[in-house]
Amino acid sequence: MKFNIHILTACCTGLLFASCHKDATISISQPVITPSKPITTDTLSGSIQGTMLAGRTYYFEKDITINQGDTVTMESGVKLIALGDGSQQKSPQITVNGSFISLGTKSAPNYITVAEPQRSTDNAFKGIWGGIQCTPVKDDAAGGDLILKWTHIEYAGGPSAVKNGVYGAGDPRYLIYFANMDKNFILEDCWITGSKDDAIRVDGGKISILRNTFELCGEKGGEAFNIKSGTVGDVAYNVVTGAATNGFKVANTGSKTIQTNVNVYNNTMINCGFRQTKENRGGGVNYEALAKGKVFNNLFINCRISLRIVSTADLENITYGHNLYYGNAPTLLNQFNATDGQTAFQATDIHGGIKQNNPLFYGYDVDQFDYTTLGGTVKAPAVTWKQQPLPLLIQGTSNFRIKSASPATGKGFTNFAPLNTTTATGDLAASVMKPGADLGAYQTDGSGNQH
Template sequence: MKKIFTQLAVLAGLGIMLSACHKAEMVNISQPLVSTANGITSDTLKGTVKGTMLAGKTYYFKSDITVNDGDTLMMQSGVHLVAIGDGLTPATSPEIFMHGTFISLGTQAAPNYITVQNAADLHTQATAQNYTNALKGWWGGITCTPATATVTHPSPTGGDAIIKWTHIEFGGGPAGTSDDQSFYTTGSPRYNMYFANITKNLIIEDSWFFGSKDDNIRVSGGKISVMRNTFELCGGVGGEFFNMKSGTVGDLAYNMCIGAATNSLKASDAGTTGTQCNVNMYNNTMVNGGYRQTKTGRGGSIDYEKSAKGSIYNNLIVNCRFGTRITSDADVANIKYNNQYLYGYSPAIVTQFYSTDGVGVKQANDILSTTPQANNPMFYGYDVNQYNFTANPGPISATLQPYAVIAIGTGNFKLQASSPGLGKGKTDFSPLASVKTTGTYGTTITLPGKDIGAYQNDGTGNQH
């Protein structure tokens, strides 16, 4: 399989035009200077685009843009890419059709933003507990798929998506006739990101996602490495933070998830790729998830169903409508799980630590209790009892959920020195590591941690 990374390493040294033509496997890349190849100097993107968005600059697009198969669109650090849309129609909710390779190389000091023109107002409204506009779906999101085959281009390959230290927010505008009707029927909400390329890599690291109307990210095939991200307030009356279908293989670890409409992380082998959905979920923290889902019995934290398999370890699940959910139609024999830490404010939450419509049961190294409010995880700066979960209701309208239960805000989710979760993680297993490349254009996989949850007492794990 060809890969972009060798090509990009050469570009870093030679400064020639970026391309998504992939060449030979490469397992390690040093940290090269990011090339300014084919720099984009206009502040407006439209039609077919490729090249490099230059560090610190702001770019705009108000109609759909397309990156062709074989091309690359890259964002250097500190770039703002602003969608000008109103979320009312497909034509006024611009989308990025990514048939080539997408690279966003934000940094901790200079993160990138893919957002909308009224983002500051939307965040202010959300802070004031007005979520209507935040969950409206202002633009069409990023759709990463191979192009449709043509006579002149019979075998499109698509490309990788590499996203680091990047904010992506407020997607969900209605789909139109230009969208592939197999996954976006006309009028349905689109996602912040959709990725469907079973032969390519989806790398998302140290990034932030906020305010999608439905699913935040959906993957229908691909090698994934999703590490150390923050997911907040996604889904109005349904939708997952990260929804994986047939053909998805890889790892999700050290992600901080708060305020999901349904599950934080969902694995299902629904689809026809021929490659079983196989994902590891470890050392994630999930808080206050699942309460806006309008359908009965849907999850609120981790969900494995429809022949999906993988490993589930070291996750911290706090006040979620449902805890770990493993349905009878999942590949139960090939799902390994233990060392989960679950906390519930009310009796109804405690009874669903392992969802009653699933087959999962308490494991020997789980931290949980049948007593409500037992085993407080002792976050440094977050009161797990500030929102009165007196029952296990659903759905709850977003307007009834205070901002502090659906977003990070000023919260600090690291564990205090006396937390029961310290030192209780399982470390004697390996990530799937389906993404083989490392370095600037590859992944940095954080291995399983000795402490439960996304934040490790030694400072590793989630860096937000």
């Protein structure tokens, strides 16, 4: 991005005063920023580059492509509407061979979605458009960054029209696919809603996935976030509710030379894993296939399986603990640690019997659905999404902040550092948070997830 800014002297002066007197209040008028190559047409097609202007609405009904070396930036308050119907012939995608940047804000978030009449729960798993597909053109060093902040990405996963290196013809696409080994994938304060299969899959790259909300991810299977070989970074302060399989799956599957190393900490996972029919699958966090990392300070609430770390993972380089487990049925308690996994409760974990250690959310009843009604002995059986009440699958008006009396308050492990691998700077940089003193995505001091 290139901006015409002529405030260097003012900025330096402001910094000087701020360093001399910490109590001084400096008022500097905001500069007028001229966007690079403003995109003024409201209908996009073919190769695009430049800046989508704040507050504008744009449309695309055919694939749009960001070429290698080019950048497309969305200013705040932008809506990008895919005009699709979920068929192979009309499920347009955003192909990113360069860099794609969405800079929504808390007060003016961005939307990459479908037409308003299509934004319904009934369409959550229809895959109306093709998603954001970020792939290198020639090799792992090619491609660019994907940086999304305060952005809604919704209702994607339409079938691929042709066979390529990622999908077979007719396969559902991921809402986001990223495979740029040496580049940055930063997802902060975003909403990921409605995916046919995996919502997000990463095949290598530097990642920072913080303070997001994942809802309605996967119709019959699929993870909220599926991490493959060559991926290094942090996944923290996210909420995942009602994922088909796992909230976060971490594996070194693939051909990348860099080992997958991901820290998963301070996340809240609720009602995950119940739509996966494959045996021993489905739950909160899953490490396998030589992946390594840290798993601390998470809330596993009524997940079909909570923590699964199997023998194929890099067990010598995985550490975990300080997690809270809650279940209102025997089958959920049986799978706090997956029966086919290698984990055991740590002394720092919080767990107990049926309905013990309620996390005391401000605005969510963890017992609104009685999982004993599903039956099962060792593990609860799979169900379809239509058999799950909607409040189990979306955040809606629920408030997942914990009360001060929660058993999760003050139980966090803070004696480790985030990997903090991404290299973007300035407004594009990741806002990486250290491990929290409280368990889960929300901190009692008001920090953490802001949704």
